[in-house]
Amino acid sequence: MSTIHADAPAIRLADVRFGYRPGQQVLDIPALEIARGARVFLYGPSGSGKTTLLGLIAGVLAGGTGRVEVLGTDLARLGGSARDAFRAQHLGYIFQMFNLIPYLSVRDNILLPTRLDAQRAARLRGQSPAQAATELAEGLDILSLLDQPVTELSVGQQQRVAAARALIGYPELVVADEPTSALDADRREAFLRLLFASCERVGATLVFVSHDQALAPLFSQRVSLPDINRAARPAAA
Numbered sequence: 001m002s003t004i005h006a007d008a009p010a011i012r013l014a015d016v017r018f019g020y021r022p023g024q025q026v027l028d029i030p031a032l033e034i035a036r037g038a039r040v041f042l043y044g045p046s047g048s049g050k051t052t053l054l055g056l057i058a059g060v061l062a063g064g065t066g067r068v069e070v071l072g073t074d075l076a077r078l079g080g081s082a083r084d085a086f087r088a089q090h091l092g093y094i095f096q097m098f099n100l101i102p103y104l105s106v107r108d109n110i111l112l113p114t115r116l117d118a119q120r121a122a123r124l125r126g127q128s129p130a131q132a133a134t135e136l137a138e139g140l141d142i143l144s145l146l147d148q149p150v151t152e153l154s155v156g157q158q159q160r161v162a163a164a165r166a167l168i169g170y171p172e173l174v175v176a177d178e179p180t181s182a183l184d185a186d187r188r189e190a191f192l193r194l195l196f197a198s199c200e201r202v203g204a205t206l207v208f209v210s211h212d213q214a215l216a217p218l219f220s221q222r223v224s225l226p227d228i229n230r231a232a233r234p235a236a237a
């Protein structure tokens with residue numbers, strides 16, 4: 001089980017370099033610090049490394065150099081399965097491609113984090129996992145879909161299932177990769193309300209990737225990835 005260091009920042013990166021292949025440099029970030037409870041809008045052009053950065057923060061990607069500390073834990077010190085356990089316990093990740101489990105129903109996809117981690121299940125604030133899943137589904141307007149296979153959903157419906165799965169059990173850190181890209185205006189607004197309320201309720205930190213600059217004012221901190229990523233800059237002559 002991992003220990004949480006309450007006074008450490010939510011995220012601290014130092015001299016992080018990462019490429020998917022030898023010789024490829026996608027990220028070269030000297031420093032990035034995100035405080036607990038911050039609501040961060042992360043932006044940058046397509047291909048600039050936003051998803052890669054979220055993958056490193058969530059411990060889905062590993063193998064670079066430098067230090068990635070999340071909630072005071074140095075992820076490089078954890079092995080693969082310990083990183084998976086850490087993520088299940090502390091993080092909600094809304095993946096850009098959703099990553100829903102195709103053979104599970106909507107309900108079972110949403111409940112997954114509570115089944116992977118006992119502490120996550122214990123943080124439901126008096127609700128049963130089933131009640132929590134129902135409440136999230138209601139807030140995201142997917143209540144009538146709970147017993148359907150996720151393979152029979154529209155893209156925007158899948159995105160809302162991915163959001164409910166990330167938020168169940170009040171994770172301390174939520175990373176959301178373009179989570180509103182497939183939503184209409186009403187659902188986008190409802191989702192953002194739910195997302196912000198869920199984070200605020202437990203003082204969670206939110207890192208939100210979006211191309212939609214109209215959303216930027218809703219956040220407490222805006223981070224331009226090309227500004228912090230030396231790999232995005234042309235080499236000095």
Ligand SMILES: Nc1ncnc2c1ncn2[C@@H]1O[C@H](COP(=O)(O)OP(=O)(O)OP(=O)(O)O)[C@@H](O)[C@H]1O
Pocket residue numbers: 020021026044045046047048049050051052053096
């Ligand atoms: N699995 C992979 N293998 C090899 N290269 C990859 C892989 N995933 C991403 N890349 C490369 O890493 C770079 C950053 O990709 P990333 O997906 O992080 O960008 P992004 O900022 O999230 O873009 P978008 O806004 O389109 O989602 C790109 O040049 C991409 O080609």
Ligand SMILES: [Mg+2]
Pocket residue numbers: 050051052096177
């Ligand atoms: Mg991306």
